[in-house]
Amino acid sequence: MSTEQRPVPTPTIGIPLMTDGTPKVAARNVNVYYGDKHAIRDVSMDISQREVTAFIGPSGCGKSTFLRCLNRMNDTIDICRIDGRIAIDDRDIYDRKMDVVQLRALVGMVFQKPNPFPKSIFENIAYGPRIHGLVDHKSDLDQLVQSSLERAGLWKEVKDRLDQPGTGLSGGQQQRLCIARAIAVQPEIILMDEPCSALDPIATSIVEDLIDELRASYTIVIVTHSMSQAARVSQKTAFFHLGDLVEFDETEKLFTNPQEQRTQDYVTGRFG
Amino acid sequence: MNTTTSGATRDKVARSLKRRYAAEKRFQAYGIAAIALALMMILTLFVTIFGTGYTAFWQTMINLEVTLYPQDIDPDNSRDAAAGMIAAARAKGIGLDGDAHLLDPRTAKQQALESDIATLSELALGRPMTADNPELIAFLKDRFLPANIGDEALVKDSLATWLGNEAGAFNRAIQSADYLRPVKQSISDLFPEVTGRRDKRSLYEIVSPGATYVLRDMVLDNPDLIGQRISVTVPMSDDIDQLEKGAIKAELPESARRVKDNQIAWFERLKDRGLIETTFNTTLFTAGDSREPELAGIWGAVVGSFFTLLVTLLLSFPIGVAAAVYLEEFAPTNWLTDLIEVNINNLAAVPSIVFGLLGLAVFLNFFGMPRSAPVVGGLVLTLMTLPTIIIASRAALKSVPPSIREAALGIGASKMQSIFHHVLPLAMPGMLTGTIIGMAQALGETAPLLMIGMVAFIVDIPGSPFDSATVMPVQIYLWSDSPERAFTERTSAAIMILLAFLVFMNAAAVVLRKRFERRW
Structure with missing residues (x-):
């Protein structure tokens, strides 16, 4: 893959901005720099509520970087600098008054590699609600842990061993545990950074079904390397290339009838 | 054509194989030789020490x-006189506790001071008197005790001294008897x-x-x-x-x-x-x-070492861990942080006697802390072990996978929560190992303690970190320096005891680490 960048960002093809209704997430002219490297170039897009939006693109194209802007995980990287505006429910998340802890309670995240805490399954789920003070009583907490695990489709498998370490589960179960952990905080948006890249096909299909179910209650943004996965789970797909948001459209349209040559090359497997 | 090429390759590989395996065997042989040499040296050391030292555990x-x-022990038969005085004093309401042989003159004096001049003089001269009574003054002067007419405090003190001497006479006699x-x-x-x-x-x-x-x-x-x-x-x-x-x-x-x-x-x-x-x-x-x-024993030095290490541990572990967490997790990356980091690494390499000189200059001369005291020894050893603990703790923090931090941050834990709830527990085994290595180093340290006077000849067992004391390695040094033949075996025995403590500490480190790791 070439690393040269076009001097001027190309305008996004498709329908990056919503024409009707209010977006859940609205990004305008977002630029991200890692030191001297211009990682995201002038990206504007709307992400609509209760839908799955997929980010695709070759490695290093900026899709994960952009995803991590949505819950300010990039704050932990010292050399990372962001300008532009990202608003959730019309509130600028990079505003001074926005508390990052509050933001992350609102925007949950599931990572590429399953990363359960080295604690019991119960503690993994209970940690978030506990630090945020979401429950007052032990019985409520038990209830919340159970419902979170049920929604993640893990309850039947682990209900008899909640006190066992979360790290002792299989990869697919660990990833669903991480999803349950994110759900337990009752966020409105869930970001998923290649959630299935470390899983086998069976575990992948279970997680994909889960994403499909969660769509009813949450706004989901998923980064994926698998175009078939993007096609299966998402309603809208954004194609990133070299820091540009090249094309953003209905998933079906993007895969069957891409407007831009680079998108076409990528989805048909000619480069990437 | 193809077969000949692959055949030639096969021959070449076969030829080089022999050489490669020979090199590997040679390397293994070097390794085994090195280990054997090291083991032999340790064995020699142990055989020498145990061979010289084991006899010290027996005494003829x-x-x-x-x-x-x-007439040898109590020539003046002070026993009856002291018992009589104690009984008389008790009858007057002066609380002297203990039997005649247990009552030390100084203790008795302290207890007598709680009474008043009238009662004390009644005991001495048969009737209550005031501080300006010439008869009372003469009585005290006869016994070489200071007394001034009208000086109540002095008269009372002298009277109490007199009573203490009388009541504690037997104790003093058997203490100092021939x-x-x-x-x-x-x-x-x-x-x-x-x-x-x-x-x-x-x-x-x-x-x-x-x-x-x-x-x-x-x-x-x-x-x-x-x-x-x-x-x-x-x-x-x-x-x-x-x-x-x-x-x-x-x-x-x-x-x-x-x-x-x-x-x-x-x-x-x-x-x-x-x-x-x-x-x-x-x-x-x-x-x-x-x-x-x-008559010489190691217990005083063991207690001294214990107090010294206690002070060291109480100071260096929290300070070291706090410094490591700050530097690793919170400190901004700038030239100042780099400077501090370089200096901590340098401090770890500073000869320990320099820390002793620093302790002498700062703790003893500037702050005027007691000489030869474990508390100062602990402070000096804290300075010495801090770099070790900080470096080990930072390495332990670095080795915690970033995914754990991300997981905690991702569900909205604050930075502090993610560190204290998730990162620190995972880093703790490494931190403990570093701390115990630092402590073991401190236990064996001699040079800096010489500088702050812990090399003194101290007979008493220290009762607190502020009493004069020495530590085990210094005791070994002192004994090895003594001319008596019997100190040779005691030196080796003391080394064995010190080694036993080191082994015990290292075992404790392993057990602690296992305990913490079992919590995943």
Whole structure:
């Protein structure tokens, strides 16, 4: 893959901005720099509520970087600098008054590699609600842990061993545990950074079904390397290339009838 | 064509294989040789130390029949007088606790000070008086006590001193009595034929001067022994002990050894009479230092080491971990942080005696803290172990996978929560290991403690970190420097005890780490 960048960002093809209704997430002219490297170039897009939006693109194209802007995980990287505006429910998340802890309670995240805490399954789920003070009583907490695990489709498998370490589960179960952990905080948006890249096909299909179910209650943004996965789970797909948001459209349209040559090359497997 | 090429490749590989395997074998042989050499050195060290030191755990003792004549122990018969005074004082309401043999004059004085002049003078002169009574002043002056007419505090103090002396007379008498005389008498009784001052003196030398302490402690424990004939087991002198253990050789000419021919003969006769026995050397484990090897023990140094390490641990662990967490997790990356980091690494390489000089200049001279005290030793060793702990703790924090931090941050934990709830527990085993390595280093440290005066000859067991003390490695150094032959084996024994503590600490480190790791 070439690393040269076009001097001027190309305008996004498709329908990056919503024409009707209010977006859940609205990004305008977002630029991200890692030191001297211009990682995201002038990206504007709307992400609509209760839908799955997929980010695709070759490695290093900026899709994960952009995803991590949505819950300010990039704050932990010292050399990372962001300008532009990202608003959730019309509130600028990079505003001074926005508390990052509050933001992350609102925007949950599931990572590429399953990363359960080295604690019991119960503690993994209970940690978030506990630090945020979401429950007052032990019985409520038990209830919340159970419902979170049920929604993640893990309850039947682990209900008899909640006190066992979360790290002792299989990869697919660990990833669903991480999803349950994110759900337990009752966020409105869930970001998923290649959630299935470390899983086998069976575990992948279970997680994909889960994403499909969660769509009813949450706004989901998923980064994926698998175009078939993007096609299966998402309603809208954004194609990133070299820091540009090249094309953003209905998933079906993007895969069957891409407007831009680079998108076409990528989805048909000619480069990437 | 193809087959010939692949055939040639196969031949070449086969030829090089032999060479490659030979190189591997050679490398393995070097490794095994290095390990064998290291093991041999350790073995030599252990054999030397154990071979020299194991005899120190035994002590040659003698059974003596000693008669404690009252005229030796309590020539003034102060026992009845003191008991009478204690009873009289108690009748006047002055609380003197303890029996006559237990009541120390100073303690009695302190207790008497709680009473008033009238009561005290009634006890002394039969009627209550005031501080300006000339009769009372004369009474005190007769007894060489300071007294001024009208000076209430001084008169009261003198009266209390008088009462203390009277009531504590028996205690003082048996504390300072001449126990050497009954011991000498007892030895003389065994060899009535020995006459002449020189011969008698060399005869007495075969028993340790510690015999008198044994007798004193027995009498202090039970004053009814005065006037009785008792059987005691007391240590032989260090030279006779060394003779018995074979460290001093009887075959050598008399001029070339510390034990004289006649002493050997007496000792042989004592053995024949069955008065000599070898017992486990409990003194080595329970006593403080002494000039007499048979009375010297390591316990004072063990307690000193304990207090010193306690201070070191209490200071260096929290400070070290806090510094490591700040530097690793919170500190901004700039030149100042880099400078601090470089300096911490440099500090770890600074010779420890420099920290001793620093402690001398800062803690003793500037802050005026007590000399020879474990608290100062602990402070100095804290300075020395901090870099070790900080470096180990930072490495432990670095090795925590970033995914754990991301997981915690991702569900909205604050930075502090993610560190304290998730990162620190995972880093703790590594931090503990670093701390215990630092502590083990501190336990064996000698040089900086010499600088702050912990090298002093201290007989008493320290009761707190502020008392004068020495530590085990310094004790080893002191003993190794002593001319007496018997200190050689005690030096090795002390090294063995120090090694035992080190092994114990390392085992504790392993156990602690396992315990923490089991919590995943």
